[in-house]
Amino acid sequence: MNRLAFALWIPLACSVASAQQVSEHSIASSRPPRRWVTTVQTGFADTFQLTLGGTFGDGPAWQNRVTTGIANLFRPGDLLYLHGWNTTDSPTGDNNTVAGLSYRAPVWRRGSQSLALGSGLQYWNFPTVLTGTTDWLIPGNLIYTARAGRLPLTVTSDSWTLLASRLPKGSLLHTQAWIDHPIVRTDPVRITFRHGPAHTYSWNFYATHGHRVVRYQTAVVLAWKNTQLEAGWRQQWGLQHRIPDNRYWHVSLTRSFSR
Numbered sequence: 308m309n310r311l312a313f314a315l316w317i318p319l320a321c322s323v324a325s326a327q328q329v330s331e332h333s334i335a336s337s338r339p340p341r342r343w344v345t346t347v348q349t350g351f352a353d354t355f356q357l358t359l360g361g362t363f364g365d366g367p368a369w370q371n372r373v374t375t376g377i378a379n380l381f382r383p384g385d386l387l388y389l390h391g392w393n394t395t396d397s398p399t400g401d402n403n404t405v406a407g408l409s410y411r412a413p414v415w416r417r418g419s420q421s422l423a424l425g426s427g428l429q430y431w432n433f434p435t436v437l438t439g440t441t442d443w444l445i446p447g448n449l450i451y452t453a454r455a456g457r458l459p460l461t462v463t464s465d466s467w468t469l470l471a472s473r474l475p476k477g478s479l480l481h482t483q484a485w486i487d488h489p490i491v492r493t494d495p496v497r498i499t500f501r502h503g504p505a506h507t508y509s510w511n512f513y514a515t516h517g518h519r520v521v522r523y524q525t526a527v528v529l530a531w532k533n534t535q536l537e538a539g540w541r542q543q544w545g546l547q548h549r550i551p552d553n554r555y556w557h558v559s560l561t562r563s564f565s566r
Contacts, residue, residue: 339379342565344386348372350537350559355394355403355435358465358481358507360520360543360550363403363435364396370559378565384423385412396435403433411448419454429467437513442472459487469512477511483524490527497530505541518546535561 354366376388392405411425425448433440447466454460462484469476483505491498507519526539538558545552 339383341380342378343375344378344388345375345564346373346561347564348559348561350557352394352557353555355396356555357436358479358519359509359513359515360507360545361436362551362553363433364401365398367397369395369397370557382412385410401435403435404431406430407446409446409448411450419452421452423450424448425450437474440473440513442474443470444468445470455486461485461487467512472513475511475514477509477513477515479510479512480508482506485524495532497528499528499530501526501528520545520550533563535563537561 349369349371351367352370353368354362354364355368356362370393372390372392374388374390376386378384378386380387387410388408390405390407390409394403395401407427407429409425409427409429411423413421413423415422425446427446429442429444429446431440431442431444433442445468447464447468449462449464451462452460462482464480464482466478466480468478484503485501486503488500488502489497490500502523502525505520505522505524509515509517509519520543522541522543524539524541526537529536536559538556540554540556543551543553543555
């Protein structure tokens with residue numbers, strides 16, 4: 308390389324390196340920061356009811372849930388989290404619990420539509436279900452959001468596949484759809500009426516098969532800053548013999564924290 312070419316190459320190389328650093332800095336600065344997110348929920352429900360349709364305990368059931376994890380860990384909008392849930396039958400004090408580790412991430416967006424997928428590992432301890440069971444499961448989760456006219460629409464599909472259980476192993480699919488009707492939209496108070504159908508299908512999960520139940524769910528949600536109060540009611544129709552038609556209510560208080 309002659310002196311002239313060398314003299315020209317040095318500023319060019321420096322310019323390319325500088326541009327690369329600026330580009331990497333711009334990409335890094337455009338990513339949302341990682342946040343530690345925790346949600347705590349407590350409330351009462353009619354009783355403990357599985358998505359398969361059966362109820363356990365006389366109720367009311369005191370139900371508590373906690374979720375904690377890191378948002379924006381690998382990509383914008385994702386969440387890696389630990390979660391636990393417990394229901395206590397008030398008359399007997401019997402407990403049923405769920406715990407797990409899950410990851411969820413957005414995979415597609417177009418206009419007002421978006422799709423997120425998730426999975427993980429869950430542990431169920433249900434001593435009051437049938438003869439009692441302790442399970443390990445692989446969950447799957449799909450969340451689709453869009454707008455039905457001007458109203459927000461959410462469709463969720465949750466699946467569970469039994470890896471180990473005292474009861475017969477299989478898979479379960481529970482699908483719900485929600486439409487939100489805003490009633491009050493002031494700062495900081497929001498009141499929303501939410502409603503939509505739900506359906507459960509089983510492939511030998513706990514020795515059950517086929518279409519299990521159809522439900523229509525309603526709820527009124529009062530949100531104030533990071534606090535949410537929800538009161539809900541749903542109607543269930545059993546699609547098989549011995550699955551009861553019933554009505555189910557719940558009231559819950561939820562608080563979210565992030566840093």
